[in-house]
Structures are given as C-alpha cells and as structure tokens.
Amino acid sequence: MAVCPACGKELPGEFPFCPFCAAPLAEAAPPPALEERKVVSVLFCDLVGFTAASEAADPEDVRARIRPYHARLRSEIERYGGTVEKFVGDAVMAVFGAPVAHEDDAERAVRAGLRILEAIEELNEADPGLELQVRVGINTGEAVVALGAKPEQGEGIVTGDVVNTASRLQSAAPVGGIAVGAATYGATKDVFDYERLEPVQVKGKADPVAIWRATAARARFGTDLTRTHAALLVGRELELTLLRGSYERAVRDSSVQLVTVVGEPGVGKSRLVAEVFVHIDSLPYLVRWRQGRCLPYGEGVSFWALGEIVKAEAGILESDSAETAAAKLDAAVPADEADREWLKARLGPLVGVDSGPAAGHEEAFAAWRRFLEVLAASRPTVLVFEDLHWADDAMLAFLEHLIEWSEGVPLLLLCTARPELYERQAGWAGGKRNAATVNLAPLSDEETARLISALLERAVVPAELRALILERAGGNPLYAEEFVRMLKDRDLLVRSGGTLRLKEGTQIDLPDSVQALIAARLDTLSHERKALLQDAAVLGRVFWAGAAAAMGGLGERTVRESLHELSRKELVRPARVSSIAGEGEYAFWHVLVRDVVYSQIPRAARARKHRAAAEWIERQAPERVEDLADVLAYHYLQALELARAAGQSAEAAEFEAPALRFLLLAGDRALGLD
Template sequence: MPICASCGQDNPDIAKFCLACAAPLAPPAPTSEERKLITVLFTDIVGSTAKAENMDPEDVRARLAPYYVRLRTELEHFGGTVEKFIGDAVVALFGAPVAHEDDPERAVRAAFAVCRAIDELNAEDEWLDLQVRVGVNTGEALVVVGARASEGEGVASGDVMNTAARLQSAAPVDGILVGELTYVATRDAIDYSEAEPIAAKGKSEPVRVWEAVGVKDEAHKPVADAVTFVGREREAKALTEVWSTAIAEQRPALVTIVGPPGIGKSRLLAEFARRAGQEGRVHWGRCLPYGEGITYWPVTEVVKSAAGILQSDDRETIAGKLDGFLETLATDDLDELRTIAAALSNLIGIPTTPRGTYATAEISQGELHWGIRRMLQLLASREPTALIVEDLHWAEPTLLELIAYIAADETESPLAIVCSTRPELAETSPGFLGTEGRRRTIELGTLDREQGKALLADLLGDPSLAETRFASSLIANAGGNPLFLEETVRMLRDRGLVDAERWQSEDTGELPVPTSVQGLISSRLDRLEGDDKRLAHNASVVGAVFWAGAVAHLGVEEGIPPPDPHGGLETLERRDFVLHVDVSTVAGEDEYAFKHILMRDVAYGQVPKGRRAELHVRFSDWVEILPGSAVDEFVEIVAWHLEQACRLSREVARAPIEPPLLQAAEALANAARRAERREGLHEAERYYTRALDVLGDAHPDVQLELRLRRADIMMMIGLLKEACEELVEVAEAAPRVGRADVECEALLLLGDIDQRQGRAAEAHRRLAEAQSLATRTGNAYLRSKVAFVLAALVADFDGEHDRAIESLRAGIATAEEIADAPLVAEGHLRLAAILTNRGDLAGAENELRRCLELARDLGSHRVEAEATSWLGIMMITYHRGDTEEGERLCRQARQWFERTGDTYFQVQNLVRGLAIFALADDRPDEAETWLREAVPVALQIGGWVVVEAYRYLVEALVAQERL
C-alpha cells in the first residue's frame, strides 16, 4: 500500500493520487539499510498476565484498546515511531527511520508522557487499573529505511532493542529506567537518580542504569560566562549597533543570525543579551520542533518571562500574575487592553479579565497578532526591549509572519528582535531573510585554528593542554565548530581521558563521535533526498576528501540507476555538507571535501559494514583505471581501503564479499616499499605489520615473505635482536611451504647481521647455505644479493679486497641483467665502501656518483642519503676534496636519516662524518654532541659501531679536559 509522503495516509495499490490530500503518489522507494544511533522506548503493563487469566477475552481487549491508542498518540507526538505492539508491550523508536538531533531527550519526555497518560486513563476509568514500567536505551541499530511499521515490517534490530526490554523489566512500577548513553545525552534536560546496576539476562556485565525522576525547568536561562566568548566580536559589535540604532531611532529592528548547528549562534545571542541587558530588558523565546500549541511558543515564553510566570505555578497563580502584568502596561485605552488580554489569554491558555470588563476564549489571527505587537510596543515604551527568538528553522510560517509584522511597525518603540536559525530557513522561507529596511542577516562562519585553540584552552582550564599534538587533532576534527569541540571535550572528561591538570592519555585510538553531535548530523543527513543521501554515504567511504568520478563509480549498481554525482554534490554543497576544492589532486576530476570530518564520520557510520566493505573494494577498482602517475600517488590510500574491506568483512558473520586478503596484503606491501623509498623505514615497518595483521592465519607462504621484508626493515632501523628472531623463524618455516627463495634471503640477512656484529664464523656458515640455495633455485636476484653480502664479509674479516671487489662487480652485472635498479644502486654503494677501505678513493667516488644518480632516478631518499653520507665521510675522513663540503653533505644526510630511520648509516654518518670533522676542526664540544646522539643508536646495533662511537667520545672528552 503506497504511503503518501505529504500526509502519511495509506492508499490502495492502484491509487495514483492520495485519497486523503490528493497529492501525487510516488512509487515506493526500495528499502535500504543503515546503521543508526537510535533510542528505544519499551513499555509494558505490570501484572497483565495475571489479570488476563481471570478476564474474558473481550474485557482484555477492552482494557488494552485505549492503552494502545493513547500510547501511540503520545509517542508519535514526540516524533517516535511505534514499531510494534507485542501483547501489552509497546516498542517505539526515536531516530528511526528519521533521526532528530534530540532523539534521546524526546524518548525520555515521551516516557514521562506515557506515565501521565496512564494516570489519566485510570482517572477516566478506574476499571482499567493500568500500571506500567518503561525502559529507554540508546545505541546503534541496523535500520531498514522504507520499512512500514504500520504493516508489521521490522524497522530496527540490534542489542539496543534487547537492552531496552531488560531495562523495562527492571524499572519500578510507573517508573522509567534509562541506559548510560541515554543518561549522558539527556542529563542536562532530565533529573535522574542513579539506580543499582541490573544483572540483565544475556549480558556479561551488570548494566548501569538511572531512574528518570523529572524534567528540569525549561525556563531559558542563558549563562554568558559559561564559555569564553571567542571569535565573534565583529558579529557581536554588529548586533550592538542594531540595538543602539533601535534605541536611538525608536523603531523596531530585525536581525537574523544564520549558521549550521553548533556554530555558536546561542553563545553570540547570550553575549548580545549580556550587553543589551545593561541598557534595557531582554526576553528569550525558543521555537520547538515538536509538541502541542508550539506555533507561538517563543511568544508564550516571552509573556511568561515578562509576567513572572513560573513552570511550577498553578492555574490560579498564573491568572493572577497575568492580570497583574496587564495592569502594568502603560495604556488607558480599554479596548486596546481588552484585545491584548484576549491575545495573551489565548497564548497562555488561562482566561483573564482585565479590570473586570472583558473576556474571550476565541480570537482571530489578526487580533492575536495585533495584541502581541501592541503588548511588545508597550513593554518597549517602558524601557528598550530586546526579543530573542532561537531556532527559527522550526518556526511555523504563522510565527514568521508575526515576527515580520512586528518588525515592520512604524510606531515609536525601541524594540530589537534578534533571531537565530539554520541555513535551511533560506530554502523553506526565502522571503524572511533579507537586508532591506530595518532587516539584517548575519551569517556565522567557523572559528579559525587560533580561535579554536583559545576555546579549547578555556574548556580545559589550562592553556598548556591546548598546545599538545592531541589537542591540535581535536581542533582539526571540530572543523571550527564550537559545539563539536565542546562535546568532544565533555566526552573525554566522561571517559576519564582528561582532568583539570593533564591529558590522562593521548593514545585514545579512534574517538567516537559524541552522541549529541551524532544526533545533530544524523538529523541533517536524514533530511536529504534518497539519492543525495546515498551520494553522501558513498562519498564518506572514499574519505574526508573525495572525487566526483569515484563517487559515481561507487554508485553504479545492478538494477539501480546511479545518482547524478554532479547535481547531487551541488546539492550537498548547497546544504553545507561538502565544499568544492578549487585545485583537484586528480587531473580531470572535480574534488570535494566534507565541511567537517565529523560529518564524514557520521555518514560513514550509517553505511552497513558489509556494504562499506563492498564500496571500499569498488574504490580501489576506480583507482586502477586512473592514469599511471595518479595510481602511484594512491598507493597508501588503496592499501587503506582494501585493509578496511578486510576488517569490515570479518566483523560481520555474513558479509556480502569475501575479504580481499591477498589484494590488501599486496597493497600494503606496495605502500611499505613506497615508504621505504620516500617517507621512512618506521612507516614501512608499520605497513608490513598491517599486511600481516590483514592475513591473520591465511596464506602462510605470503606471510613468510612479508615477515622477511619486515625483518629487513627492522635491521635498518636498528631492531637487530627482533629482526634476528624473526629471520630465524622465517628460515626454519620456509622449507615447509616450499619457499627456498625466502629461506635463502632470510639466511642472507642473518649473515649480514652476523657480519655487522662481528660473528664471522656464523656469517660464513649462513652465507654458504644461502649461496647453495641461490644456485639451486637459479634466482638471479638472490645470486646478486649473496655476492654483495659475501663481499662485505671477506673484505672486513678476511682482508680479501680483490675477491670482494670481484664478487661485487659480478653481483652488479647480474643485477643489471635483470634490470633491478635498486639492487644495482646497492651494489655501487657497497663497492664504494670497499674501494674506500682499500684506498681507491677516485674509484669509490665514481661508484658513489653512479649510486646517487640511480637513487635520484628511483626517487629513493634512503639510498640517496646513504650515498651522500658516504661521499661526505670520504671528503672528511679520507680528505678526498673539500672537507667543509663533506660536512655539509653529512649534515644534509643526517636530516634524511632522521626521517628515514636508517640507523646503521645514521651512526656512521654521525661518527665517521660529523664527529670526526668537528674534532679535526677543534670543536670537541660539538663532536661530543654528535657522539652522544650516536651512542644510543649504536648500542641498538651492537658490534664494532659501539666501539667506534665510544672511542671518539672519549677523544672528545679528553680534548675538553673532562676525562
């Protein structure tokens, strides 16, 4: 049965237009699934089974019928969706299928309304004798978008549903228990008392719960000093000028502050109220998103404020205060006063009879608006008056008409109306915003980084805490949105990660989006059309930055036309979700970015995990069709996407795709090789570790090769003990999976470690085994590597330089035959070292120049740094050329080594280059600095480098007469 999108009426399948409102009926949209943060309200009648046992079925039905009707009315009144009636239990969802920013609060308020409704039903008919327990719980669920709850289709599933039922069972009679997330999200609006944790069935740990005992006073009491006023001085000055002009000209003025949720509209209004309150009276009103009689709610709040009416006042007290307020209005026109009285009586819902002459229960809209306007004029005539109306995006058109009507008045009255709204008002009521006449619009932008730092310092109470790297990441994630930052800090405090003095830990992993912020963003996403929302979801999988072509590629699905990426992205940009990047990093592709990383995170979190896995793989497929240079730049990004696809596929038992394990491991290994060439060895080691984590227990042969590569990196960064342990295990396991090549290379690396640490006999034994394996496999790469490592061994320990040089030249020739440029570069570097030790400095320099040329062609910063360092050492230690130029080269290489993490060459560069030159140049204090930097690194490596570092450190101390 088609459901009308305009009025919600069910219609027969053959209907083309709604039978209730005549709106065209669109074909039903296909259902889809989303992960959402929802709040579940579960209520059940106490003792119903025992009562029903002794009742006729017709009486059971008669008892439950008004209960069902009344509860549905109350729950839907607060924006809830009644998912099901189970016997006498009722399950309602808040946040599904459509999210609101305050779903947890709506649910708890609805729970109170349910309890009141039960009392009213019992008062109306004592025979019903109803009592209930209510449980409210917030958590993540899988929501079926498009499901028709009214026809029995399930809307949501997840543990949050079961836990809500457990809370309901444990709740007191006619009481409400809520879970922790609900409590955290609503504690500013609801009064709670913490209850004993409950041992919920099926839960491994007791569940913390709170009993909701009441709704806090809704009177608007802004506190301007709650948070430091940051970054809005220009806007505050503009508001003050409008206020001053209204006072000077004795004419009403209207200002509307426009900005997305959390941008600081309320804080700016509070600051304006503080300043305006020094010259006049300020009254606050706020538009509500739900409830009865909400059209004029902000005006009602203003009247209550002006008359001193409290939330706790009874009807008689309210009537008395309203009469007293009317007496204070400066008018002797009785007809005028009667109209004002009728208007206020209608607003408050309390009859009033000013001066005992006139009362009415009905009033036309024209009279109502006139009466409200005249009341405000009279207030302003007594003293300048500022009327603040918040959240105008929720206002009914009638209220907007009233505000415009008041602002257009030409009667002398120093009145300023200052409103706040979200940008969507420009779409729903474009005529309201303007700058003509006495109207003005102020748009609030984001805070810059320094302003964000100032706000964070105030939130933390210590400016030094805002200077840390972790604080910088929080500021960046907030994207200039003050509320996002405030709620993140609040969440960190709740989790014990920050106190008044320090960050308790900066290793917080991936911080979740605060519940309040998630609600704000989810509600905005749910206001998007289906295709636009799907586009946002697909874009979120690509990342914080994305490309139109990629999003289009992700949107191609069998049987479903893909959404138009360009039109949809323009909509997302207009709705303030994304922004277009002027210069794209991919040629020929329009590039976009989410306005806030949290927007991306919430959109991404809504995509089911199995679906996410598919889209991550699909993105890697899109990268493969890009031009070659672009593919190279996306190596790390593709690796991350495939890694996520594997992780997500494992997290759900019935994923729609098999985890792309080999594809992900290879992509991560490619990223490691790229990092080794450019960004550094520590990053490469982490990529190899991630590749191994992806594989888990699968593909043991591939695991061995990855472990081998990781061990090679470990050697370079000085983790020789860990590398040695890894290599021994790899060498032992390789024969079991038929990988003689891996065994050979593991033995080669072990022999290299033995050689560096002075274990010549062990090195010879392992290299002999490796040489035999290389010959047997016929692997040219391995033969070349054996030649290189063997050359270093026989030169350093056997003194056979000629044999070493011959071995190296043969290895280089083999590497050239197989066109392995990195291997050729390594050979030239090793040959330069042996030629240097032999005294052939010219030959060594030629080899180094050739190595540098190859390194630059390859884009390998690591090899370039090694060759540059050795060239500098030659100039300094062996006086080959300009020693000052040698020092410059060694300093340059040091910066590269710090970045790449190549510890073995780093020690040589510090000792043989910089320290020796400083000693020779009579700068022993500087030499000591270099050597003290070298010693800890040398100790990680062991062997001769430790002896050499300490030898020159002693020499530096002696030169300073400190030893």
C-alpha cells in the same frame, strides 16, 4: 539523472537497457541502502498485573478495556516523534531515532515515558475500575535500522542489543516508574531529575548494568541564558560589534531592527546572543530583554516562542492555574490601554488562558504587535527568538509582520537559525528594511586552539593533543567542548606537572551528543543526497564529484546540484583548487560529519563502495597507479576486511589479489623513495 555506465549518456528514464548503446543497465544502479546503523532510544512499556487480572475475564471485555490504553500510548509516543514498533499483548515497544533521527531522541523518549505515566493516571481517573499500572524501560545505543520497514504491518525497524537491554530495564523498573540505562542517562541528565537504582543483571553481560529512575523534567525556561559558559568568549569581535550596532540603531532611531544569526549547530549562535545580553545588561539604563525558543516538536502550541516571551513578561509560570495565569495576564496589560479587553482576549491563547473564540491570524497579529509595541514604548526592548529553523510558517509570518508594520519604538528582534531555515523560506527577511543577517563561520584554528587551552584550564597542552582536538573540532566550539568533556569524563588525560597528556593507547570515540547532532542533520536529507554523501564518505574527508557520480551511477549535473545543496547546508564545501585536473574537489565540512556518515553504512555495502572507489581512482590515472598505490591498497584492504567481517567469503576472496598487488607496489615505491 542516472547515466549509462558504458556510454556515459544521461538516461531520460528507467530502462533495463541503455537506449543509446544498448548496454544492460540492470546492474548499473546499486540497490539503495536498505539498512543503516544508527543510535536509537528504545522504550518498553508494560502493564503490571493486568495479564493476571484479565485471566478470569471475557477476552472481548479485555480487548475493549485495553484498546483506549493502546491508542493513548501510541499518541503520546508519536507526539514526541517516536514510532511504535509493536504491541505484544499488554506491552508496547517504541523507537526514537528511527527511521528518522533527531538530535534529542533520548530526551524525547524520556519525555514520552513521563507523559505515559501521566496518561495512565488520567485513564484510571476516567474509569475507576481500571487500575492500570505500568513499568517503563528506556535504553539508548547503536542498532541496525531497516529503512523501509512498515511497523504497522508487523515489520521490525530496529535490531540490536539495545532492544534486549531496554526490555530488561523495563522489567527492572519500579511499578509506576521509568528506568533508563547509562547512555540515556548521560544524554539527558541535565534535562531530567534522576535517582540511582540498584544495578541489574542483563543476559549476555558479565557485569550488572547501572540504571537510573527518571522522576521529573526540569523546567525548560531560561536554560539558554542562565547556562554557565565553560570558557571565555574567543573571537567574534566583528559580529558582536554589528549586533551592538543594530541595538544602538533601534534605540537612536526608535525603530525596529531584525538581525538573524545563522550557522550550523554548535558554532556559537546562542553564545553570541548571550554576549549581547552581557553588554546590554551592563548599560546604565534598563532594557527589557525577553527570550523565546522554537521547539523541534509540538507541545500542541504554535507560537510557542512568542508565548514564552509573553509568559515571561507577565510572570506566568508553567505551574500556575488558569485563574492565576489570567490574573497575571490582566496585570501585564497596561491599565490605560484603550483596547484592554481585546488585547487580553488575543494574548490568552499564547499563555494557555482560554479566552473565547479564536481570532483569525490577521487580528491576532495586530493585537500581539500592539502589545509588543506598548512594551517597547516604555523602554528599549530586545526580543530573542531562538532556533527559528523550527518555527512554523505562522510564527515566521508574524515576525515578518512585526518588522514590516512596527514603527516609532526601539525594538530589536534577535533571531538565531540554522542554514536550513532558508530551505523553507529562501527569502527570509530579504528585502525588508532594517533587516540584517550575520553568518557565523567556524572559528579559526588559532581561535579554536585558544578555546581548547581555556577548556583545559590553561594547562600546558602539548601540540599533539591540541592538534588532535583541533582536527576533530574543525572550528566548532561545541565539538571542541564535547571532546574535552569526554576526555575528562572518561579520565583519559593525565597531568604531570602543568602538562596534560593523553593516556597511552587511548582510542578517541565520537562523543554521543555530537554523533546525535550530526545524525539528525543527515536525516533531514533526501535519500538520494544521503546516498551521495555515503559514497563520498568512503572516498574520505576529501572527495571528487566525478567519483561520487560514478559510484552512485549518477549524472554529473545531478551530482553538481546535490553538492551545491549540501554546501549550502554546511555539510560539505568545495575546494578552491582540485588535486585531480578537471574534477571538482570537495571536502566534508567537518571530519566528524564524514565519520558519522561512514559509520551508518552497513559493512557489506561499505565493502562494495570501497571497491568502487578504488576502481574509479584507478581509472583516473592508469599509468600512475604506483603513485596512488597506498590509497588503492587502503580501499582494497578495507573492502577485504569488511567483506570478511560481514561473512561474505566469496567477495573477500576477490579483493585479496588487488589488495596484495597494491600493497607490494606501495612498498616498492616507499623503498624507491628512500
């Protein structure tokens, strides 16, 4: 709830004046951020030669022929979570990552591109006279995103150099091909096959830019299991013991056990599961291990994860024809099973085999459970369901059905999920017998340090370099890996003897993958929560609830509730003791989260927020401003520089006097301390 900035009372609604003290409120709440800076992937697709071919034709005929093409393009783009920004004649421009970012926007854009090429072929087959041909260009980079834009009314969502370059790549693409720029290539080179193309000249860029042609998607099966691990496992002894224990209980009691491993992205959930696999694989008897993943966007199949498991069990490949798949499914259902036909009919939809009219959930669940029980009865079985936070409600309902009803067979259900699973299903697996949850906390500093040494091939890592990565990783092994990889890829490390050093004057950026991951998590937040985080990010890694409340014109209760939710999402955490008496102190979970939030605020808004932060700090300790002079000087200087950079000279002039005053104070204080 909003509060009056003059009297501090909570406002029971929206008013131009405070109903308690009559202070004007129009200026109280700053306008919500209408723009954000974001990393997006832009896709251009243009028809080749169609404009020329249509010159002679009647415009109505042209429109009639082009319409199905536009509709098809839109649906392929939207299927992967992209937004069509505009159609210009025969060309379409689409954006992935705005208004809402996903951690894999570059991948989605390329998948959409490949789908578009397939769709064009289908359209040509359906209408032989059509002979459509396209070129696709995709580029990834930072852009300014207009949050409230309505593309259906012709309003642009993104602006920036990334758009022009994408358009240029499109015209450089081979006919019937997709050309991508370096950032898109870097983010997706493990997912697609690429060919290098001749570099192209782009307006406004001195050097030709490197481009690649995406040719095909690599299979996504088994990626998690077969992935090579960069370093030996560090820590996690207790968690591994617990998971092994759950497996042993399933075997000893012939019972179903469910374990959900929960933690933020990159903390090591999949790795922990892989380590359980290593252990189980080393046992002297055979265990059935099957793995399925929930996907963040629909391939039109719900129960995808379960489908993967059944496909793997039956040996069905994505490339199999429907008949082959049906034959393999037939072979996978035991011959002595009484209800063979019934089972096969219910399993069919999971593996893309058409098997007559669909059954209700209840019946399908019963059949699937029966199939899994049959498997587990023949030998101990572990079923892994990865990334359960993306599962749809029906998938979750099936797992609960399984744990509730299965009996008498050794079956371990091993699930991984991010904390947001609990937002959708607060009581996930709660109150179920044989269900456990393992919360994966960040690695300790000592463990992270060991991981960093291992990632740097056990070179002697000077304390300074280690501290630098340690701080950025914040106990997240994925972040540590990505930083080390970036330092290596960009050749920023020099080795002299056995010792590694950072090159002189190196500025360390955020790796693209980490930025994308964090930006996607931030976009799961409501606008209000995000605005709160933006205010907090201006205050720094550590901030106070009261400051965030004052900067956003919010009530204390609202802020407390928001911060509670943000802590549950592992974006911030409360400090046990506060450095300001009576003020709840919080810190960003990772300094990187703070950096990404901060980088998304447009410069002019950033300047305003720095001023608001300074004013709050001044109010806390008016008699002690000397002590805080350097913090205050920092905020006013930031405000000054940002306002200048945003071309707001009037605002900038306002910040000069306080910036100077606190700089001098800070200087005096430094001298006094000597």
